[in-house]
Amino acid sequence: MARLQINRQPVDIGNFAPHDSLLNFLRDTQGLTGTKEGCGSGDCGACTVIVQPPADAKGQLPAPINLNSCITPLGAVLDCHVLTIEGVGQPGNLHPVQDAMITEHASQCGFCTPGFVMSLVANQLRVESPAALKAQTRGNAIEAISGNLCRCTGYRPILAAALASNQTVAANPVAFFIPEAPQNTVAPITSTPHQYHHPTSLPALAQRLKEQPTTAATDILLAGTTDAWLNVTQRYTALPSAIDITRVPELRSIDATDKTLTIGAAVTHTELLQFFDTTTPCPAIVAILRRFGSPQVRNRGTIGGNIANASPIADWPPLLLALNATLNLMNAEGVTRRVELSDYYLGYRQTVLGADEFLVSVDVPADTNWQALIAHKISKRIEDDISSTMGAIYLQQDKQLVTTCRIAFGGVAATPIRLTDVEALLLGQPLVAANIDRACDALGQTLQPISDVRASANYRRSASIAVLRKALEELASGDRQTLTAGAHA
Amino acid sequence: MAEAVDYKYIGTRPVRPDGVDKVTGRAQYGADPILPGMIHGRILRSPHAHAMIKSVNLSRALELPGVHAALSGADFPGGIGDEAIGGESGGTMSDLAKNVMARDKVVYHGQAVAAVAAQTPQLALQALKLIEVEYEVLPVVLDVRAAMQESAPLLDPTCITKGVKPEPEKPSNVVSVTTFNRGDVDEGFEQADLVLEREYIVPMAHQGYIEPHGCVAQANEGGAATVWCSTQGHFEFRAATSKLLGMNMADLKFIATEIGGGFGGKTVVYLEPVALLLSQKSGKPVKMQMSREEVFRATGPTSGTYGTAKIGVKKDGTITAAKIWMAFEAGGFAGAPTGPAAMAVFSPYTIENFKVETLDVLVNKPKVAAYRAPGAPQSMHAFESILDEAADELGIDPIDIRLTNAASEGTTAPYGPKFPTIGFVECLEAAKNHPSYKAPVPEGAGRGLAAGFWFNVGMQSSAEVHVAENGTVTVVEGSPDIGGSRASMCLMAAETLGVEYESIRAVVGDTQSTGFSNVTGGSRTTFATGMAVVQACEDIITQCKSRAAATWGVDDDQVEWEDGHCVPKPGVNAEVKPLSLADMAAAAAKTGGPISGRASLNAQGAGASFSVNFTDVAVDPDTGHVEVLNFTAIQDAGKAIHPAYVEGQMQGGAAQGIGWALNEEYIFNDDGVMQNAGFLDYRIPVASDLPMIDCEIVEVPNPSHPYGVRGVGETPIIAPLAAIGNAVAHATGVRINELPLSPPRIVAALDAAHKA
Numbered sequence A: 001m002a003r004l005q006i007n008r009q010p011v012d013i014g015n016f017a018p019h020d021s022l023l024n025f026l027r028d029t030q031g032l033t034g035t036k037e038g039c040g041s042g043d044c045g046a047c048t049v050i051v052q053p054p055a056d057a058k059g060q061l062p063a064p065i066n067l068n069s070c071i072t073p074l075g076a077v078l079d080c081h082v083l084t085i086e087g088v089g090q091p092g093n094l095h096p097v098q099d100a101m102i103t104e105h106a107s108q109c110g111f112c113t114p115g116f117v118m119s120l121v122a123n124q125l126r127v128e129s130p131a132a133l134k135a136q137t138r139g140n141a142i143e144a145i146s147g148n149l150c151r152c153t154g155y156r157p158i159l160a161a162a163l164a165s166n167q168t169v170a171a172n173p174v175a176f177f178i179p180e181a182p183q184n185t186v187a188p189i190t191s192t193p194h195q196y197h198h199p200t201s202l203p204a205l206a207q208r209l210k211e212q213p214t215t216a217a218t219d220i221l222l223a224g225t226t227d228a229w230l231n232v233t234q235r236y237t238a239l240p241s242a243i244d245i246t247r248v249p250e251l252r253s254i255d256a257t258d259k260t261l262t263i264g265a266a267v268t269h270t271e272l273l274q275f276f277d278t279t280t281p282c283p284a285i286v287a288i289l290r291r292f293g294s295p296q297v298r299n300r301g302t303i304g305g306n307i308a309n310a311s312p313i314a315d316w317p318p319l320l321l322a323l324n325a326t327l328n329l330m331n332a333e334g335v336t337r338r339v340e341l342s343d344y345y346l347g348y349r350q351t352v353l354g355a356d357e358f359l360v361s362v363d364v365p366a367d368t369n370w371q372a373l374i375a376h377k378i379s380k381r382i383e384d385d386i387s388s389t390m391g392a393i394y395l396q397q398d399k400q401l402v403t404t405c406r407i408a409f410g411g412v413a414a415t416p417i418r419l420t421d422v423e424a425l426l427l428g429q430p431l432v433a434a435n436i437d438r439a440c441d442a443l444g445q446t447l448q449p450i451s452d453v454r455a456s457a458n459y460r461r462s463a464s465i466a467v468l469r470k471a472l473e474e475l476a477s478g479d480r481q482t483l484t485a486g487a488h489a
Numbered sequence B: 001m002a003e004a005v006d007y008k009y010i011g012t013r014p015v016r017p018d019g020v021d022k023v024t025g026r027a028q029y030g031a032d033p034i035l036p037g038m039i040h041g042r043i044l045r046s047p048h049a050h051a052m053i054k055s056v057n058l059s060r061a062l063e064l065p066g067v068h069a070a071l072s073g074a075d076f077p078g079g080i081g082d083e084a085i086g087g088e089s090g091g092t093m094s095d096l097a098k099n100v101m102a103r104d105k106v107v108y109h110g111q112a113v114a115a116v117a118a119q120t121p122q123l124a125l126q127a128l129k130l131i132e133v134e135y136e137v138l139p140v141v142l143d144v145r146a147a148m149q150e151s152a153p154l155l156d157p158t159c160i161t162k163g164v165k166p167e168p169e170k171p172s173n174v175v176s177v178t179t180f181n182r183g184d185v186d187e188g189f190e191q192a193d194l195v196l197e198r199e200y201i202v203p204m205a206h207q208g209y210i211e212p213h214g215c216v217a218q219a220n221e222g223g224a225a226t227v228w229c230s231t232q233g234h235f236e237f238r239a240a241t242s243k244l245l246g247m248n249m250a251d252l253k254f255i256a257t258e259i260g261g262g263f264g265g266k267t268v269v270y271l272e273p274v275a276l277l278l279s280q281k282s283g284k285p286v287k288m289q290m291s292r293e294e295v296f297r298a299t300g301p302t303s304g305t306y307g308t309a310k311i312g313v314k315k316d317g318t319i320t321a322a323k324i325w326m327a328f329e330a331g332g333f334a335g336a337p338t339g340p341a342a343m344a345v346f347s348p349y350t351i352e353n354f355k356v357e358t359l360d361v362l363v364n365k366p367k368v369a370a371y372r373a374p375g376a377p378q379s380m381h382a383f384e385s386i387l388d389e390a391a392d393e394l395g396i397d398p399i400d401i402r403l404t405n406a407a408s409e410g411t412t413a414p415y416g417p418k419f420p421t422i423g424f425v426e427c428l429e430a431a432k433n434h435p436s437y438k439a440p441v442p443e444g445a446g447r448g449l450a451a452g453f454w455f456n457v458g459m460q461s462s463a464e465v466h467v468a469e470n471g472t473v474t475v476v477e478g479s480p481d482i483g484g485s486r487a488s489m490c491l492m493a494a495e496t497l498g499v500e501y502e503s504i505r506a507v508v509g510d511t512q513s514t515g516f517s518n519v520t521g522g523s524r525t526t527f528a529t530g531m532a533v534v535q536a537c538e539d540i541i542t543q544c545k546s547r548a549a550a551t552w553g554v555d556d557d558q559v560e561w562e563d564g565h566c567v568p569k570p571g572v573n574a575e576v577k578p579l580s581l582a583d584m585a586a587a588a589a590k591t592g593g594p595i596s597g598r599a600s601l602n603a604q605g606a607g608a609s610f611s612v613n614f615t616d617v618a619v620d621p622d623t624g625h626v627e628v629l630n631f632t633a634i635q636d637a638g639k640a641i642h643p644a645y646v647e648g649q650m651q652g653g654a655a656q657g658i659g660w661a662l663n664e665e666y667i668f669n670d671d672g673v674m675q676n677a678g679f680l681d682y683r684i685p686v687a688s689d690l691p692m693i694d695c696e697i698v699e700v701p702n703p704s705h706p707y708g709v710r711g712v713g714e715t716p717i718i719a720p721l722a723a724i725g726n727a728v729a730h731a732t733g734v735r736i737n738e739l740p741l742s743p744p745r746i747v748a749a750l751d752a753a754h755k756a
């Protein structure tokens, strides 16, 4: 029974376990060894493939995405069309990206090459028009390959290949649009014996959870798996069963009412990047999301996973704390409740989420002034990196006095935190140098950051102060700057 | 001697013959072969950085259904002798054997202790959990300074320091001391107008090839075996495996698959003997593949170092004396690159009084392996930094101070011989005239410059060249192609034979199909294997000439080879048409059979390669982030056979050097457990971390190579360390002599300077 398509061919998956990864299936079972494993943890991009998901509940075909097959469960691509390097082009019929990789000498040892080809092809598929593709800059190309590591070339010839092949494809776009919708030969999910479940409604999800013999929902609930799969690949954890929430329509939508903007838990970072870039512009969120992981990670990772994973260094929680967000939770009985995000985190990797509870959506007040948010992320590398510290400040002024102020930080305590003491110092005050100094001093006193391989406690403290200072100075002068560990996001 | 001549093929940039395979995913790497009935091997690794192994019990693992074989160190029949291995990574066979599989002791966290082979990789991992190992944990020593203390725990209680007189009576962790001296340093320092002395620290860093180690081994019933592996030298892998397993070398066939980067790190066996022994025990082909974590924890990075440098300089910039003392982390077994580090450090300069001392020190970290110009980045970082500081103090341009002291033809190298023609002065002048050096330093930024040097090596290579019946040519050589060397071999063959590049293909033969060749390392392949290919082509030309002579009824010496044809010598009376290689091939049956040439050699006269790098960086004082605004790499290639691949080496090496200077480092906890064993926290540069790296190839031909080639692969990683450091010093006004210049270190240094 064909359950997915690979390189235009229907493929019978046969027996598989919920913890089987797409990469191992491609390499070991299908013999498609062109897809490489360089790290098994989403960091190098050697395993990148392109996936065309099936049409959603409304019959719409989502955009094709590139993803890291090493941290993607095989079950996640059921009913999808997977395109690997072998399906992009073969000798005599090379894709322009492949051709350019050869002529620009962009492949030295060549091990990274398939992954780069996939990311560059995916970039071309994402661009809305040939004109836009033609106009892409070196900056676009850098972003497109920010999830791919090459140790041999220094990237220069790869970027040259990116730009050269963009021109070829822009000149003849139809010829190179590769992924097709998966064929409609797919059997209904309920009749299959495997334990990888794709509920397609909220009640079905709750019901499925109820039937699972497990202690905590977060053990078997899977969204983009960019966090969860590290347990599987790095610690070789076996999953007896899995509930994939990415096809639950209620979790996949962004809805605006007059009271709230509601973001479904399974909305991806890529989708949010687009939303906050165009639909509801918010420069601060866009800047952070551009540097969130890599395209491969953003295409799969979800806002709900970012919150539920409860890492103290996750990027969304500080933003959402500053935005005064509220979480909508549901349990296996279908009972819902609302929790302020500021009440959600209890301690290191501990939250109020009940054992049978899951995250449905995040509410942000509808009257949010999206321009009033400022956020800065400090990490060692500009892209494809985790924050050492990250600060978000939502601040409004009236008649030169601060009327609203919410300051949140990640990476400086066991959980993402609001800094109400510091906020109190600013509320009702003018944003003048003395007050900014006071706030920064207070921040330095309050923070008890962690020391780890990414940064020392002292560095986190001083970088956090720098973040707050720059943000407040920007707000005081009305002059937006960028402070990222990289000077330009 | 090779002249700077115009060549027809050499110096062009054709696409590589393996290009299509690489972009379509058809190229096979170490972990790609799939054999019928193949099972999967995995290694159990030590959870302790220093411990005695009391016992290893495999029986529960072997009972698990689906497990086909298990082994520990005791199962290896051979290898525990004392002979040296030779090659790029020093050490003894006995150390190598223990590094492949521990015997009675583990000396670093992650060292291999046992292995299993099972139906699936998952099952193999499950089986590992059933192996019982009893350890007696010993105290750990991680820092070279601590390791040299008398009270330090000893990794090898039999280790008596070599290279010091009188020979020490007590064992210590110092394996050896390498010393080079010239003149009288104390006198030299007295002549100086300025004397500086500083400490320098460089962290342990990994080659970071994207392909983890991988291989497939198949033992046949008759005792023969085939191993497919990702290696820089399949002949050396064969030799090591035959010794460790006590096998007849003639029974072993090693096939070098495509290799996904090595940079020196794939000159050492880790998996191959284990996979083959598992295959022998199970009777099935065994695939083994390391995880990225295993690569970091248990394959050779390069040494971290602690050292001091001292320099004496006159007001005019003349170096009167220089002194380096540097302790290298060997890891758990001897073999830090102390020799080359000491030999390289002063090589760019004429210095009358110097002393350099390098120490090979055991610490409970992974055993180091070669990494691009082993040892030179660490030692030259120290000297290129202190020289720069001296130039600052004296108000001399960094290029000028180097020109004042530059080595040139006839200079006696610190390690003995006189330099033949070398291109250091040419590189410095190219830097001086470079538009990026003439351009002003961007506002708020700092510029840094440094030089690099690497000897390059020759060593043994073999090549056979076969002419097919239609005149197309196959080159068979024994050097695994990492960076495009097959294309360079084709170019040299095309040039020598005078036939089209397109009609030539080069293949890397397995150990049974071509003659012995040393590893692809030491920047030797284009030089030495290239020389063998050229000589094999010349062998063909000689044969063709004599066949043409016979055909035409003239003497052999009356025939010449011109532009791919046999022609009669001027004045020879022969009414004949020139014969092309294709003509000769078509008539081969009548003139003596197929045309093949061969050459095997031990190449002498590898030409030293010098480099000069400069860069502008901006430093954010609040976050400590360094942005590399531009980077220019200038290097003498002798002759660039395929300039795109020379640039590829220069850019790739620069990127590695920049990564090491700014972010890459091994971080251990007090128990000797590496804390950042993954690409997320061991940060190698992504595209946005790097500027477009500019290259300028200088060509001062190497007189010892038919086309003037010098090796180019290793020199590029050296200069970036000090160039970046010097640039950061100029951008911030603070000299930070410990790498990497990561954001936290910069913020801390600026804070400290601010407070002082």
Ligand SMILES: Cc1cc2nc3c(=O)[nH]c(=O)nc-3n(C[C@H](O)[C@H](O)[C@H](O)COP(=O)(O)OP(=O)(O)OC[C@H]3O[C@@H](n4cnc5c(N)ncnc54)[C@H](O)[C@@H]3O)c2cc1C
Pocket (backbone or CB within 6 Å): A041, A042, A043, A217, A218, A219, A220, A221, A222, A223, A224, A225, A226, A227, A228, A229, A245, A265, A266, A291, A292, A293, A294, A297, A300, A301, A302, A303, A304, A305, A306, A307, A308, A309, A313, A314, A315, A316, A357, A358, A359, A360, A384, A385, A386, A387
């Ligand atoms: C290379 C790489 C780079 C990264 N870079 C960044 C970065 O820059 N910034 C950053 O913040 N993070 C980063 N991450 C971490 C990760 O990508 C994000 O945290 C991501 O948002 C997680 O979402 P997911 O959908 O993949 O979650 P999953 O991995 O699917 O799930 C994570 C956990 O949350 C639980 N969970 C998921 N959804 C729900 C729900 N609706 N209700 C209850 N529980 C749920 C799961 O059960 C699991 O325990 C990176 C990861 C990688 C591999």
Ligand code: FES
Pocket (backbone or CB within 6 Å): A036, A037, A038, A039, A040, A041, A042, A043, A044, A045, A046, A047, A048, A068, A069, A070, A071
């Ligand atoms: S193998 Fe490195 S990202 Fe998947």
Ligand code: FES
Pocket (backbone or CB within 6 Å): A106, A107, A108, A109, A110, A111, A112, A113, A149, A150, A151, A152, A153, B210, B260, B261
């Ligand atoms: S070409 Fe070797 S890793 Fe990119």
